[in-house]
Amino acid sequence: DVKVTQSSRYLVKRTGEKVFLECVQDMDHENMFWYRQDPGLGLRLIYFSYDVKMKEKGDIPEGYSVSREKKERFSLILESASTNQTSMYLCASSLYREKLFFGSGTQLSVL
Template sequence: DVKVTQSSRYLVKRTGEKVFLECVQDMDHENMFWYRQDPGLGLRLIYFSYDVKMKEKGDIPEGYSVSREKKERFSLILESASTNQTSMYLCASTPPRGSLHFGNGTRLTVT
């Protein structure tokens, strides 16, 4: 069965900390995505990657960076966490022309 695993379900960090959100998929998918989900705003794309070491900015990349050194792993990095980055973060992967497979999400709180 398809599986996308996000390393943490809940995370609490302090303002200014560097935060790593990890995502691993076991389906050999080329494409991986990081979304941010906020009430009333739906899912907003932060970054996506269509191949190892390739990354593209989404709609809201400011304050974030990503890393994809291996095909199965896509990491989201908050360089200096701020309170306005408190949110639900969803990772997903997909083959070409397929549907998205989502992880369970990480609820990040920045205090």
């Protein structure tokens, strides 16, 4: 079974801090995604990566950046956290156009 592991389940940060969210998958998937999940807004794509060192912006990339130095790891970076980035962050991976496998999520609170 595919395992997508997000490093933290809960995270509390202060406004202006630099925040790293880590995601690791163990099935050699080329695609990896970062979504944020907000009530009433559903899942919105922040960034995705279709290969090592390759990335594309999703629908809401402002205030975020990503890093994919190794195939199994995809990091989401909040350069200067703001309160409107308080959210549930979901990482996912997939093989080509196959189904997405999701991590359990990181609930980030920015105070």
